[in-house]
Amino acid sequence: xxxxxxxxxxxxxxxxxxxxxxxxxxxxxxxxxxxxxxxxxxxxxxxxxxxxxxxxxxxxxxxxxxxxxxxxxxxxxxxxxxxxxxxxxxxxxxxxxxxxxxxxxxxxxxxxxxxxxxxxxxxxxxxxxxxxxxxxxxxxxxxxxxxxxxxxxxxxxxxxxxxxxxxxxxxxxxxxxxxxxxxxxxxxxxxxxxxxxxxxxxxxxxxxxxxxxxxxxxxxxxxxxxxxxxxxxxxxxxxxxxxxxxxxxxxxxxxxxxxxxxxxxxxxxxxxxxxxxxxxxxxxxxxxxxxxxxxxxxxxxxxxxxxxxxxxxxxxxxxxxxxxxxxxxxxxxxxxxxxxxxxxxxxxxxxxxxxxxxxxxxxxxxxxxxxxxxxxxxxxxxxxxxxxxxxxxxxxxxxxxxxxxxxxxxxxxxxxxxxxxxxxxxxxxxxxxxxxxxx
Amino acid sequence: xxxxxxxxxxxxxxxxxxxxxxxxxxxxxxxxxxxxxxxxxxxxxxxxxxxxxxxxxxxxxxxxxxxxxxxxxxxxxxxxxxxxxxxxxxxxxxxxxxxxxxxxxxxxxxxxxxxxxxxxxxxxxxxxxxxxxxxxxxxxxxxxxxxxxxxxxxxxxxxxxxxxxxxxxxxxxxxxxxxxxxxxxxxxxxxxxxxxxxxxxxxxxxxxxxxxxxxxxxxxxxxxxxxxxxxxxxxxxxxxxxxxxxxxxxxxxxxxxxxxxxxxxxxxxxxxxxxxxxxxxxxxxxxxxxxxxxxxxxxxxxxxxxxxxxxxxxxxxxxxxxxxxxxxxxxxxxxxxxxxxxxxxxxxxxxxxxxxxxxxxxxxxxxxxxxxxxxxxxxxxxxxxxxxxxxxxxxxxxxxxxxxxxxxxxxxxxxxxxxxxxxxxxxxxxxxxxxxxxxxxxxxxxxxxxxxxxxxxxxxxxxxxxxxxxxxxxxxx
Numbered sequence: 001x002x003x004x005x006x007x008x009x010x011x012x013x014x015x016x017x018x019x020x021x022x023x024x025x026x027x028x029x030x031x032x033x034x035x036x037x038x039x040x041x042x043x044x045x046x047x048x049x050x051x052x053x054x055x056x057x058x059x060x061x062x063x064x065x066x067x068x069x070x071x072x073x074x075x076x077x078x079x080x081x082x083x084x085x086x087x088x089x090x091x092x093x094x095x096x097x098x099x100x101x102x103x104x105x106x107x108x109x110x111x112x113x114x115x116x117x118x119x120x121x122x123x124x125x126x127x128x129x130x131x132x133x134x135x136x137x138x139x140x141x142x143x144x145x146x147x148x149x150x151x152x153x154x155x156x157x158x159x160x161x162x163x164x165x166x167x168x169x170x171x172x173x174x175x176x177x178x179x180x181x182x183x184x185x186x187x188x189x190x191x192x193x194x195x196x197x198x199x200x201x202x203x204x205x206x207x208x209x210x211x212x213x214x215x216x217x218x219x220x221x222x223x224x225x226x227x228x229x230x231x232x233x234x235x236x237x238x239x240x241x242x243x244x245x246x247x248x249x250x251x252x253x254x255x256x257x258x259x260x261x262x263x264x265x266x267x268x269x270x271x272x273x274x275x276x277x278x279x280x281x282x283x284x285x286x287x288x289x290x291x292x293x294x295x296x297x298x299x300x301x302x303x304x305x306x307x308x309x310x311x312x313x314x315x316x317x318x319x320x321x322x323x324x325x326x327x328x329x330x331x332x333x334x335x336x337x338x339x340x341x342x343x344x345x346x347x348x349x350x351x352x353x354x355x356x357x358x359x360x361x362x363x364x365x366x367x368x369x370x371x372x373x374x375x376x377x378x379x380x381x382x383x384x385x386x387x388x389x390x391x392x393x394x395x396x397x398x399x400x401x402x403x404x405x406x407x408x409x410x411x412x413x414x415x416x417x418x419x420x421x422x423x424x425x426x427x428x429x430x431x432x433x434x435x436x437x438x439x
Numbered sequence: 440x441x442x443x444x445x446x447x448x449x450x451x452x453x454x455x456x457x458x459x460x461x462x463x464x465x466x467x468x469x470x471x472x473x474x475x476x477x478x479x480x481x482x483x484x485x486x487x488x489x490x491x492x493x494x495x496x497x498x499x500x501x502x503x504x505x506x507x508x509x510x511x512x513x514x515x516x517x518x519x520x521x522x523x524x525x526x527x528x529x530x531x532x533x534x535x536x537x538x539x540x541x542x543x544x545x546x547x548x549x550x551x552x553x554x555x556x557x558x559x560x561x562x563x564x565x566x567x568x569x570x571x572x573x574x575x576x577x578x579x580x581x582x583x584x585x586x587x588x589x590x591x592x593x594x595x596x597x598x599x600x601x602x603x604x605x606x607x608x609x610x611x612x613x614x615x616x617x618x619x620x621x622x623x624x625x626x627x628x629x630x631x632x633x634x635x636x637x638x639x640x641x642x643x644x645x646x647x648x649x650x651x652x653x654x655x656x657x658x659x660x661x662x663x664x665x666x667x668x669x670x671x672x673x674x675x676x677x678x679x680x681x682x683x684x685x686x687x688x689x690x691x692x693x694x695x696x697x698x699x700x701x702x703x704x705x706x707x708x709x710x711x712x713x714x715x716x717x718x719x720x721x722x723x724x725x726x727x728x729x730x731x732x733x734x735x736x737x738x739x740x741x742x743x744x745x746x747x748x749x750x751x752x753x754x755x756x757x758x759x760x761x762x763x764x765x766x767x768x769x770x771x772x773x774x775x776x777x778x779x780x781x782x783x784x785x786x787x788x789x790x791x792x793x794x795x796x797x798x799x800x801x802x803x804x805x806x807x808x809x810x811x812x813x814x815x816x817x818x819x820x821x822x823x824x825x826x827x828x829x830x831x832x833x834x835x836x837x838x839x840x841x842x843x844x845x846x847x848x849x850x851x852x853x854x855x856x857x858x859x860x861x862x863x864x865x866x867x868x869x870x871x872x873x874x875x876x877x878x879x880x881x882x883x884x885x886x887x888x889x890x891x892x893x894x895x896x897x898x899x900x901x902x903x904x905x906x907x908x909x910x911x912x913x914x915x916x
Binding site for chain 1: 665667669670671672673674675676691692693695701702703705707708710719720721722
């Protein structure tokens with residue numbers, strides 16, 4: 001105990017002795033990038049979001065009234081393979097919706113389990129409006145595009161079969177289209193249902209609450225929101241038809257969002273449209289998922305949509321900023337972190353233990369601050385924030401080390417080896433062809 | 440054959456031929472055919488070439504109410520076989536000419552002898568009548584097996600000629616219910632032959648099975664193969680890929696040319712579009728449209744009937760001779776009624792009570808007229824419900840000490856104990872009125888009439904004769 005106390009004393013002595021300028025020198029990565037972007041910018045934006053929301057309350061109510069007056073048909077499309085076991089729960093969740101004028105289209109993408117039997121039975125009982133069975137698997141995009149052939153709605157809501165929805169989720173995700181005619185797509189707020197299942201799910205839940213949910217609120221406010229979640233996203237049918245549906249993934253949700261943005265439409269995040277999903281319950285599964293997600297940054301941002309960076313007839317500043325922000329904070333800073341780590345090892349080798357502890361201290365304090373303060377800005381919570389308090393210190397390792405390493409591996413695999421084209425998430429036949437033509 | 444003439448032993452007098460001990464009646468075209476008059480003859484000869492008229496005549500005979508007429512031997516005067524299958528089954532043979540009476544005489548005599556053996560108890564219930572008719576016809580023809588014959592004109596696709604002839608086209612499934620009762624009574628044993636599925640509205644089996652649009656039931660739709668282009672995930676019908684310049688298929692999304700199925704595109708599914716409501720779907724609904732009444736049936740809602748072959752048992756043979764009287768076990772179980780045997784015992788006591796000074800007692804009945812026809816329309820269950828309603832109505836208008844019983848399935852008998860005859864008459868008039876109103880209300884589409892009567896009990900009267908004298912008018916109807 002005495003030894004531990006002495007260590008702490010030594011640590012605080014070090015802090016006092018280095019001074020503020022030295023602190024900035026050592027922890028420049030934290031102060032200049034992460035603290036600025038994820039605390040300062042987020043907090044200011046959140047204050048403005050809430051202020052705007054209050055100011056525009058009448059506009060929102062008016063949009064809501066107009067939506068109910070028009071009562072547009074909404075096509076809910078759910079493509080998937082071997083998702084039969086989730087479909088009944090999904091239909092039950094949709095049956096409870098306040099907004100009833102929707103058609104539910106399920107596309108079975110070559111399932112080899114009981115999905116076909118289950119869905120046909122549900123259709124017979126009126127819980128599904130359309131059920132299309134593709135005998136051979138074509139991938140998520142082709143499944144969604146098949147649904148698009150059938151859909152007649154003014155808006156298309158893309159859902160994942162294993163999700164469930166707040167009773168007013170469909171209503172809330174459609175309202176933003178009536179707030180502005182420029183809104184082309186709206187992303188729903190995805191929350192973690194199984195947050196208590198394992199350490200992996202708890203940490204992801206914290207991530208979804210903080211980085212994803214709050215992050216998307218801020219990005220939407222700043223006009224740089226770039227991924228309408230495939231688990232819960234709404235699109236204007238006319239624009240979907242114009243872009244001729246989804247392209248093959250992985251990362252097709254981010255890809256379609258960019259396609260909408262390129263046409264000049266606004267993409268909104270609606271935190272009040274809540275969907276709950278089960279996240280991977282082990283780090284092995286999570287790693288697999290994140291490798292897939294992170295590869296798509298290279299494939300879609302840097303390759304497929306690289307035209308966003310260059311002046312052209314359709315050049316858009318917000319798209320440019322959106323991409324730059326995305327690339328900077330995920331790719332560049334990821335590389336820079338390794339530079340920072342090398343800098344510390346090379347220049348501050350003697351105080352490295354103190355630096356690590358200090359980093360831990362800074363990030364934990366920041367995370368705790370965000371947990372407490374950002375909680376005020378969340379209208380809908382599915383987890384008590386007190387549940388996460390104990391896990392806050394672990395987020396440093398989760399965000400700072402685990403996700404960073406996974407991201408690095410994904411970037412290398414995709415940048416040098418185009419591994420996303422070998423991902424079994426897509427059928428090989430489609431990936432081969434996509435690789436051939438470079439999309 | 441208006442002139443009398445003699446030819447050997449055959450004596451022909453107008454349409455009547457007498458040969459040996461048998462009197463034949465010849466039905467010809469343009470005759471004013473009156474089946475009631477056939478009672479005087481032993482054999483019927485039909486000398487008509489038109490199939491439809493032959494069928495009409497045979498039906499008139501075989502559905503006649505009088506057993507001697509409906510069992511009458513019938514032969515067709517014809518040089519060729521008759522093709523109408525049911526009529527062939529319901530007639531007893533073909534006579535090439537009047538000069539060949541010898542050839543049919545043994546059969547006619549045999550049938551006649553069998554008819555003589557048969558007793559005809561008075562039966563009022565529809566089911567009993569039908570069972571008796573069937574057994575009688577089979578017995579008199581020495582027929583042990585009642586085979587279902589596939590018959591185009593039958594409502595259910597199969598026909599039991601001896602029985603089904605009594606039913607209208609739309610009620611033919613009633614024949615199966617009668618046979619079921621007969622089997623339960625041990626008159627027949629059955630062997631499964633076929634299962635038919637009938638319209639759940641009219642029980643008709645003339646159904647058109649069609650694949651229809653799940654939304655509007657139209658069978659007018661077109662199918663399209665959906666093409667999936669691998670590189671860009673475009674999905675659409677093949678028409679989307681056709682260009683106006685050459686025969687190549689070009690993807691409308693990425694402009695690549697489709698070359699090789701399985702390599703750069705495939706056809707994962709088929710989509711149907713309804714030409715009527717434009718609904719798009721992948722799975723047809725199979726519906727069965729009834730040609731008879733037009734009802735669109737879901738195939739799972741069709742009414743299944745087992746078509747069986749029925750073999751007459753010894754008991755059936757016995758019943759064929761002595762008659763089948765359905766004591767209406769089901770009706771006996773109705774609440775508030777006693778069996779006829781108990782009714783008679785109670786009536787005996789009631790007659791004894793007349794010894795008491797000033798004591799008067801009566802019995803009455805309510806009879807639903809044309810019960811057989813009513814049962815044919817209502818079916819057994821509804822008939823039972825009707826009688827139950829009547830019993831409940833009676834019980835509420837009688838004294839608690841009065842007793843009620845079923846004389847048969849259409850006649851309820853009851854007592855008016857310790858009641859003056861005049862009061863009983865008034866009461867029964869009121870009951871008649873109430874009954875008719877109840878029946879009109881419950882069975883709007885069926886014409887039902889009610890008969891009632893009441894008689895005063897007399898000292899020294901025999902119970903049996905009292906009851907019989909009361910219901911005697913009914914037996915003449």
